[in-house]
Amino acid sequence: MPIETRDHAHLITHALAKDTLSTLRSVETEQVDFRKGLIQLGRLCGYEIIDGAMDTEFVPIETPLAETTGERVKGLDDVVIINVLRAATPFVEGLLKAFPSAKQGVISASRDESAGMDDDGEFPITVDYVKLPEITSDDTVIVADPMLATGSTICAVLDYVLEATDSYENLFVLSAVSAPPGLVRVDETFPEVDILTVAIDDRLNDDGFIIPGLGDAGDRTFGTT
Secondary structure (H helix, E strand, O other): OEEEOOOOOOEEOOHHHHHHHEEEHHOOOOOOHHHHHHHHHHHHHHHHHHHHHHOOEEEEEEOOOOOOEHHHHHHHHOOOEEEEEHHHHHHHHHHHHHOOEEEEEEEEEOOOOOOOOOOOOOEEEEEEEOOOOOOOOOOOEEEEEEOOOOOOHHHHHHHHHHHHHOOOOOOEEEEEOHHHHHHHHHHHHOOEEEEEEEEEEEEEEEEEOEEEEOOHHHHHHHOOO
């Protein structure tokens, strides 16, 4: 299974996921191809979650020629995907190709970059909009955000997600690129949450951006600056 356990996260090592991330990193990748790449990466990550975190069951099947036993994935209809606006939108579009029956939630959360990081390496977070479906203990919950930098945004989002449910079994934070400070912050604040990422990069710069990273995923997706 191409998922490796690290100190504070689980690393998705699927060859196509790494190939797609290399395209996303390149400064030569323009807006349309960047958005398509995030969609593809979301789909690949969804398949890895299915393979690595969801159980299967044996079921009877009748083919045109005989009766046999098949295998089905359990819980595909019990998935909740949380879209952290705005950069996660194409990422979630890809996840929905793996989980077409998933319920969806939306949280608009952004960090105040003009305020800068405080002494603890955190940003103030503004949450403008929250709309979540009912979440039950049977659901697999995936909180998707392409970039996990300081962890400030994801921690704010997780506060809302955990308020929406009394209990859960499988709760994942999914990112394309992560930085060590964010991984540590989320892991220490929410030890019950599993962090999945395609890459763990070197560090954050003084402005809180991941290095080497892939730039601002929202701006590159939507053509803004």
